[in-house]
Amino acid sequence: MTQTWPMDRGQRAQGRLSGALTAARDWLDDRGRPAWIVAMILGFVAFWPVGLAILGYMIWSNRMMSCSTRTRRNRYSMTSTGNTAFDAYRSETLKRLEDEHRDFVAFLEKLREAKDKAEFDQFMEQRQREN
Numbered sequence: 001m002t003q004t005w006p007m008d009r010g011q012r013a014q015g016r017l018s019g020a021l022t023a024a025r026d027w028l029d030d031r032g033r034p035a036w037i038v039a040m041i042l043g044f045v046a047f048w049p050v051g052l053a054i055l056g057y058m059i060w061s062n063r064m065m066s067c068s069t070r071t072r073r074n075r076y077s078m079t080s081t082g083n084t085a086f087d088a089y090r091s092e093t094l095k096r097l098e099d100e101h102r103d104f105v106a107f108l109e110k111l112r113e114a115k116d117k118a119e120f121d122q123f124m125e126q127r128q129r130e131n
Contacts (some may be wrong), residue, residue, distance in 0.1 A: 029063075036063055 028035045036058055044051030057063070080087055 033063070 028039055036054070040051050040054040040058065042051075043054045078090070081090075
């Protein structure tokens with residue numbers, strides 16, 4: 001029978017805690033920003049330092065701003081089906097859809113900029129009329 005040193009037990013406990021925290025983080029990431037906000041609020045209600053720690057972690061790891069983009073990145077990473085023709089077709093189609101999405105987002109950004117410019121120009125004209 002081997003004797004376990006206290007340091008070994010501590011390292012195992014730390015490993016279990018780290019694994020549980022990683023699993024909780026992944027679970028919350030799968031559910032998005034609302035789950036992180038609910039966890040933070042429950043942390044504040046249960047014991048305020050826990051809520052503060054969750055808030056600090058959310059800010060430090062950019063989970064306040066980018067949860068949705070983190071989950072979208074892995075959405076289309078699929079494994080091979082074994083049929084090379086289908087896999088090639090699927091990758092071409094996904095690339096085309098991603099390009100169209102990128103173009104559409106750029107188009108929307110240009111529309112927003114044009115709307116902002118029109119509103120600003122209208123404001124400046126109205127201001128000049130008042131003076």
